[in-house]
Amino acid sequence: MPTILLREMQKDQSGTITAVKVGGELGRRIRDMGIVPGTRITIMGRAPLYDPVAIRIMGGTLTLRNSEADYIEVEIT
Amino acid sequence: MSKTITIALAGNPNAGKTPLFNPLTGARQHVGNYPGVTVEKKAGAYTFPSGEEATIVDLPGTYSLTAYSVEEVVARDYLVQEKPDVVINITDASNLERNLYLSTQFLELGVPMVIALNMIDVAQDRGITLDAQRLADLLKVPVIPILARSGKGTPELMGAALELAKKNTPWNPLHISYGEDVDLALQSMAQCITEAEFMTDSYTPRWLALKYLEGDSQIQEKGRKNNPAVNAQLQEIVAKVSGHLHQTMETYPEAIIADHRYGYLKSVLRQEVISHKFDIDRLHASDRIDKVLTNRFLGPLIMLAVLLGLYKFTFTYSELPVAWIETFFGWLGGNLSILLPDGHLKSMLISGVIDGMGGVLGFVPLIMFMFFGIAILEDSGYLARVAFMMDRVFRIFGLHGSSVMAYIVSGGIAGGCAVPGVMAARTLRSPRERLATLLTVSFMNCGAKLPVLALLTATFFSNNQAQLMFLLTLLAWGVALTAAKILRLTVLRGESTPFVMELPPYRFPTFRGLLIHTWERTWQYIKKAGTTILAISILIWAMMTFPGLPQSEEEYFAQQRQEAAASLATETLQREEKLAAIDTAQAGSALRHSLAGRIGTAMESVSWLPGFDWRTNIALVGGFAAKEVIVTTLGTAYSLGETDPEANASLAETLAQDPHWNPVVALALIVFVMFYAPCFVTVVCISRESGSWKWGLFSICFNTGFAFLLATLVYQGGRALGFAG
Numbered sequence: 001m002p003t004i005l006l007r008e009m010q011k012d013q014s015g016t017i018t019a020v021k022v023g024g025e026l027g028r029r030i031r032d033m034g035i036v037p038g039t040r041i042t043i044m045g046r047a048p049l050y051d052p053v054a055i056r057i058m059g060g061t062l063t064l065r066n067s068e069a070d071y072i073e074v075e076i077t
Numbered sequence: 078m079s080k081t082i083t084i085a086l087a088g089n090p091n092a093g094k095t096p097l098f099n100p101l102t103g104a105r106q107h108v109g110n111y112p113g114v115t116v117e118k119k120a121g122a123y124t125f126p127s128g129e130e131a132t133i134v135d136l137p138g139t140y141s142l143t144a145y146s147v148e149e150v151v152a153r154d155y156l157v158q159e160k161p162d163v164v165i166n167i168t169d170a171s172n173l174e175r176n177l178y179l180s181t182q183f184l185e186l187g188v189p190m191v192i193a194l195n196m197i198d199v200a201q202d203r204g205i206t207l208d209a210q211r212l213a214d215l216l217k218v219p220v221i222p223i224l225a226r227s228g229k230g231t232p233e234l235m236g237a238a239l240e241l242a243k244k245n246t247p248w249n250p251l252h253i254s255y256g257e258d259v260d261l262a263l264q265s266m267a268q269c270i271t272e273a274e275f276m277t278d279s280y281t282p283r284w285l286a287l288k289y290l291e292g293d294s295q296i297q298e299k300g301r302k303n304n305p306a307v308n309a310q311l312q313e314i315v316a317k318v319s320g321h322l323h324q325t326m327e328t329y330p331e332a333i334i335a336d337h338r339y340g341y342l343k344s345v346l347r348q349e350v351i352s353h354k355f356d357i358d359r360l361h362a363s364d365r366i367d368k369v370l371t372n373r374f375l376g377p378l379i380m381l382a383v384l385l386g387l388y389k390f391t392f393t394y395s396e397l398p399v400a401w402i403e404t405f406f407g408w409l410g411g412n413l414s415i416l417l418p419d420g421h422l423k424s425m426l427i428s429g430v431i432d433g434m435g436g437v438l439g440f441v442p443l444i445m446f447m448f449f450g451i452a453i454l455e456d457s458g459y460l461a462r463v464a465f466m467m468d469r470v471f472r473i474f475g476l477h478g479s480s481v482m483a484y485i486v487s488g489g490i491a492g493g494c495a496v497p498g499v500m501a502a503r504t505l506r507s508p509r510e511r512l513a514t515l516l517t518v519s520f521m522n523c524g525a526k527l528p529v530l531a532l533l534t535a536t537f538f539s540n541n542q543a544q545l546m547f548l549l550t551l552l553a554w555g556v557a558l559t560a561a562k563i564l565r566l567t568v569l570r571g572e573s574t575p576f577v578m579e580l581p582p583y584r585f586p587t588f589r590g591l592l593i594h595t596w597e598r599t600w601q602y603i604k605k606a607g608t609t610i611l612a613i614s615i616l617i618w619a620m621m622t623f624p625g626l627p628q629s630e631e632e633y634f635a636q637q638r639q640e641a642a643a644s645l646a647t648e649t650l651q652r653e654e655k656l657a658a659i660d661t662a663q664a665g666s667a668l669r670h671s672l673a674g675r676i677g678t679a680m681e682s683v684s685w686l687p688g689f690d691w692r693t694n695i696a697l698v699g700g701f702a703a704k705e706v707i708v709t710t711l712g713t714a715y716s717l718g719e720t721d722p723e724a725n726a727s728l729a730e731t732l733a734q735d736p737h738w739n740p741v742v743a744l745a746l747i748v749f750v751m752f753y754a755p756c757f758v759t760v761v762c763i764s765r766e767s768g769s770w771k772w773g774l775f776s777i778c779f780n781t782g783f784a785f786l787l788a789t790l791v792y793q794g795g796r797a798l799g800f801a802g
Binding site: 023037045049051054057063 | 141336
């Protein structure tokens, strides 16, 4: 299955996170919210101007800016 | 002997801490601030059915215990330094895995803990079954299912907390394995810490080592101050393992640590703790609502309607109570003026104290209504959607999606008020974005600027008044956002705070929760801002009164009065008029003679640039008390006597005939009034909300400088183009 960046995912597309390639404050924040490798995510939708993106993860909904989604790689399933 | 037990409530934001805290402590709450930061500290008293007394501290909601935001630092410092007897960790059962991430960190810290599984009804609706007993056995802490809103399970929860507190067990940190590389580094660091007794009186060695590896800036800073040598030694080990991890796996120590924490949780939950009946991606009721409310086309329209509704609600419904307060203080002032003899005491009591108190309390209904409206948006979960939809636009200016509310309330729709606007910025959690919002909301056209703008536009631009007023609203937005961008590129420079944010499921707010929310915030305004505002109000009164007219001038006016009385003794009406004219003339010269007047006159040396004379300058000084005072003060300076800001026909006439005034001067003044120093009530609120007088002072200087520049551009540009004729 192909691995793509979270930014490139379409609405309602699902996959499993394979890597979160960022450290520092942003990296820690992303992981605190449950975005870690091995977790399943689904794109719930995008804001009216296509950014930020809303994702379903571990039963909750999170929002991320596209620039932040760029660090997250997902294997589409 | 029974001592008071301390219980800390901790958990993720939206996990339901407040619905648990409020019924437990009821009215026995105390809201304050943590020292040095603007995070609210809420504590309350609770009595167990068995008679033991407890203090419950509601810690700020956090996702983690690493120093990422002020909230996290505050929560962690409280736990480590105050060492509560027991922590009640509230978790959202419908989103357990993410919520338990924080619980894992409490376990690693070792604090005695009870886990409350909140919202089990929501979890059930979503087809999630949880085995609380199994989870308790695996984590080795009590786990109690509750429904915080209805109070179900709360007695059991408090019972478990009491039992644990009574046991008085020493802290027992959990050790999780983070894989070979990190574990080895942890071991050598812990050894190093133990040997040097490096901050071991506050922290356990392993936990300290872990924070170093996680890159926790607060702990590292403390360590550097405490013992630079050991700190350097630890940093070296961190650098080594970081380099190794980056080379071999392209990852970071904090990533490995987070992954292993989640790994530990997954292994616990997999042991028949949790089971899902439905597909995990199934749409919940909340998602269906979002399909409409955040829809590409409908979403923004509905949001506009909601924000307009909030605005109407705040400013329309508060009109009546505001009018009551004004009437009451007017009545009080009127009565005092009859009772007291003329003189400085009377003038101070009426113009300083009563007007000042009226000023403080006059804002209370506004603030209450606004916070009630915002509490509904916040508690229902809609506010997060507003931030989600607006973020793309506001990010361009270095702000956050949530900034929109503060702008709208401040006068983004002309006629708001910057005081509740500044307070609305509380909903922002990112520090730099929040400060930029705080400092720029006062550029909006608040209700107090409108009489000034209306007077000037009606006098000099009567043909296109409506269009001009609309353009001025757009100008306010443009200038506020541009100023925010300038601030974010200069004094508030820095990366934008990560937006990663939760969209909580929609919920019906509880009425009790809304009332408590509203009351707390309003009371804080009265208590904290109120006293300062009163003091400054008296100060401004003094500035506009002292020093009084010199003896010779007083005598001159007294003589004029006598002459008038003598010559017109028979015709009462004419005599009254004449006497009144002398009074206003005296008030005019007294104002010019006062400190404010002298400042105004002295400022003519620079104010010729934007084209203002001393009368305008005095009015602008007075406008620092409240923008609508500009009209009244201008009236006094032109010796027109008492001017009603709403009915100012005589002032408009005077201005139109005065050769000094023309449309270019008027436009320069409009621009200046819109953007110069916020009124001092706003300044006080900015200082309170930002936690420092520095920012209040900054807003005075920055705004006035900015406005001066713009007004000068308008005046000099207009003159050069020949519009000043």
